[in-house]
Amino acid sequence: MNSFKKNLLKKRYNAERRFQWYGKIAIGLALSFLAVFMFQIFSKGYSAFQKTWIVTEVHYDKELLLIDAESPSKDDLENADYYDVAYKAMTSLDPGLPEEEDRQLIQMVSYKYEAEVKDLLLKNPDYLGKIVPIKLTASDDVDQVHKGNYPRDIPEENRRVNDYQLQIYDMLNERGDILSEFNISFFTSPDSREAELAGIASSFMGTVFSILVCLAFSFPIAVLAAIYLEEFAPKNKFTDFIEVNINNLAAVPSIVFGLLGLGVLLAVFNLPRSTPLVGGITLSLMTLPTIIIAARASLKAVPPSIREAALAMGASNMQTTMHHTVPLSMPGTLSGTIIGLAQALGETAPLILIGMVAFVNTIPGTPVDPAASLPVQIYIWSESAERGFVEKVSACIMVLLAFLILMNLAAQIVRHKFEKKWS
Amino acid sequence: MSKIKAENVNVYYGSKQALFDVSIDIAEKEVTALIGPSGCGKSTFLRCLNRMNDVIDICRVEGSIKMDNLELNSRKLDVVRLRENVGMVFQKPNPFPKTIYENVAYGPTIHGIAQSKEEMDQIVEISLKKAALWNEVKDRLDEIGTGLSGGQQQRLCIARAISVSPEVILMDEPCSALDPIATAQIEELIDDLKKEVTIVIVTHSMSQAARVSQKTGFFHLGKLIEFGPTDKIFKNPDNQQTQDYITGRFG
Ligand SMILES: Nc1ncnc2c1ncn2[C@@H]1O[C@H](COP(=O)(O)OP(=O)(O)OP(=O)(O)O)[C@@H](O)[C@H]1O
Ligand SMILES: [Mg+2]
Numbered sequence: 001m002n003s004f005k006k007n008l009l010k011k012r013y014n015a016e017r018r019f020q021w022y023g024k025i026a027i028g029l030a031l032s033f034l035a036v037f038m039f040q041i042f043s044k045g046y047s048a049f050q051k052t053w054i055v056t057e058v059h060y061d062k063e064l065l066l067i068d069a070e071s072p073s074k075d076d077l078e079n080a081d082y083y084d085v086a087y088k089a090m091t092s093l094d095p096g097l098p099e100e101e102d103r104q105l106i107q108m109v110s111y112k113y114e115a116e117v118k119d120l121l122l123k124n125p126d127y128l129g130k131i132v133p134i135k136l137t138a139s140d141d142v143d144q145v146h147k148g149n150y151p152r153d154i155p156e157e158n159r160r161v162n163d164y165q166l167q168i169y170d171m172l173n174e175r176g177d178i179l180s181e182f183n184i185s186f187f188t189s190p191d192s193r194e195a196e197l198a199g200i201a202s203s204f205m206g207t208v209f210s211i212l213v214c215l216a217f218s219f220p221i222a223v224l225a226a227i228y229l230e231e232f233a234p235k236n237k238f239t240d241f242i243e244v245n246i247n248n249l250a251a252v253p254s255i256v257f258g259l260l261g262l263g264v265l266l267a268v269f270n271l272p273r274s275t276p277l278v279g280g281i282t283l284s285l286m287t288l289p290t291i292i293i294a295a296r297a298s299l300k301a302v303p304p305s306i307r308e309a310a311l312a313m314g315a316s317n318m319q320t321t322m323h324h325t326v327p328l329s330m331p332g333t334l335s336g337t338i339i340g341l342a343q344a345l346g347e348t349a350p351l352i353l354i355g356m357v358a359f360v361n362t363i364p365g366t367p368v369d370p371a372a373s374l375p376v377q378i379y380i381w382s383e384s385a386e387r388g389f390v391e392k393v394s395a396c397i398m399v400l401l402a403f404l405i406l407m408n409l410a411a412q413i414v415r416h417k418f419e420k421k422w423s
Numbered sequence: 424m425s426k427i428k429a430e431n432v433n434v435y436y437g438s439k440q441a442l443f444d445v446s447i448d449i450a451e452k453e454v455t456a457l458i459g460p461s462g463c464g465k466s467t468f469l470r471c472l473n474r475m476n477d478v479i480d481i482c483r484v485e486g487s488i489k490m491d492n493l494e495l496n497s498r499k500l501d502v503v504r505l506r507e508n509v510g511m512v513f514q515k516p517n518p519f520p521k522t523i524y525e526n527v528a529y530g531p532t533i534h535g536i537a538q539s540k541e542e543m544d545q546i547v548e549i550s551l552k553k554a555a556l557w558n559e560v561k562d563r564l565d566e567i568g569t570g571l572s573g574g575q576q577q578r579l580c581i582a583r584a585i586s587v588s589p590e591v592i593l594m595d596e597p598c599s600a601l602d603p604i605a606t607a608q609i610e611e612l613i614d615d616l617k618k619e620v621t622i623v624i625v626t627h628s629m630s631q632a633a634r635v636s637q638k639t640g641f642f643h644l645g646k647l648i649e650f651g652p653t654d655k656i657f658k659n660p661d662n663q664q665t666q667d668y669i670t671g672r673f674g
Contacts, residue, residue, distance in 0.1 A: 308475065310519070314587070
């Protein structure tokens, strides 16, 4: 080998090595961004999956409950007055406290503590007249103190938990009367103004319903449109024009679809506001072009030899399409659909426009009940100043990410498992 | 007896003419071979016979093609019925990505030929036997057809084509993707089939044309240069171009 050739060869190898390095650096950067992002979310959010309880004792005193009957019925218990009993349960933590300072103790538990006291008795009617231990949801301030998210060393007037409350907290903590348990209510409760009570049940169901409505509207329309355009429509200027416009539609900012939903679905068709029905239809406008494009691409990928084989057997165009082309294109279409839905899942702007940003403290049972959605919930909570909502934002992002990862995984599986090989 | 009679067939792809005044008489229950250099229009002509050119938007066919006195090149023709009667085997094996059974049963199903499951089983078995594939696949009819070897796939395609008992089978270089053993099997098959079916086969192999066909047509640049009994074409052609092609001097 002469030296010129050798040099050339060396250059080629060097170029290849350099190129590989650029690629590796790019991937490394992308991965480290992702890692930082994930770390942020997890380190902030994991504590939202823990719930803090304050344990105290409650005396179900018949007199205070204003129950007269000898053996009270379920109704009697239901209608009893729990105010004093609940109040006493909290003030008993520090009997020496002057009455006008009671509020400080009451503020350490959630405002629903009276309902919790009531629920325990309704579940265990034999507690009547007895003194029993009870778990009460700690207020979000105590919750944050317990999780260590709240600095204790700043001046008292800048703190939401005052010195007296910290003292009580320390006493309870020492006694082992502050409990930290898995936060089931985060998944089973709707949104609330109080961070310690707020959960994602409403927004989760809202998202599920929106996605189902979106699927129900966009999938059939998109697949039929794709089949018509790809298999039956004549190729002329007009169909070219339609094709260009579908591609444009896929690039329209989602907020524009939100305006459309607002102007048409709500104003003209008078569909119920803030509901997954409207949200889903609005989102389906967004997913429609994505699915059409994916479906057309996978129809196009079906080899012409299969079509010719069917036609030569005497199948009509319709039969060729329905028996062969469409089934063969389904894996691609489905994975495109799932990816389109995953995009819709993360959409916030159009949903805000159609009113799915309203505060909803009920869990929707149908697509026509008012609901939020996960990304909107993230938006709502991130607007809240309260410390307790910060971890909820991250936790909600984690749930949304898990949802997304599951959907993308499903798309992968559909693509690999059901893809048929042809010769 | 004449089965298909083409007269003055001209075919255009857009403004480009691919066939010029082709007239040919294809005899019933015989094998007719079409030979000629690449791009001379053999496939184009073959596809006129089952109207597969309809699929190509820019393709226009002029002239008259009659099968048993039925005009094929007519708007009124029921293409589905025509293709039930005129089967086709393509150059590249193209079984459906479905089971072997479904591949063969597809034609009878869409044309409503079998009344019952038993009848369908019968048709599938007979078709596969005629295609000399039955012994190799009888235990795995529910396997995917595309999983067979190339030669087996092509025989499966033949079985699929004969499953609806067509009167004519068109074959476009059916052996070009096959090894000599598979080719020999298919040629044997063609020999068997011609007892019942009229076969038109396009081939690039002179020896294959000589072995399987009774009549041969030689195409060149879109024209049918010479057509006649295979013996005569190969031993004593009238036309100089035919002579040159057969002896390998061009093409
Ligand atoms: N779909 C098409 N669009 C445009 N022109 C075509 C098309 N199919 C064939 N042609 C043209 O028609 C002429 C004849 O083609 P045809 O396929 O019939 O040739 P052939 O004899 O079968 O060749 P080969 O032996 O290579 O298969 C060629 O010049 C080709 O370029
Ligand atoms: Mg050809």
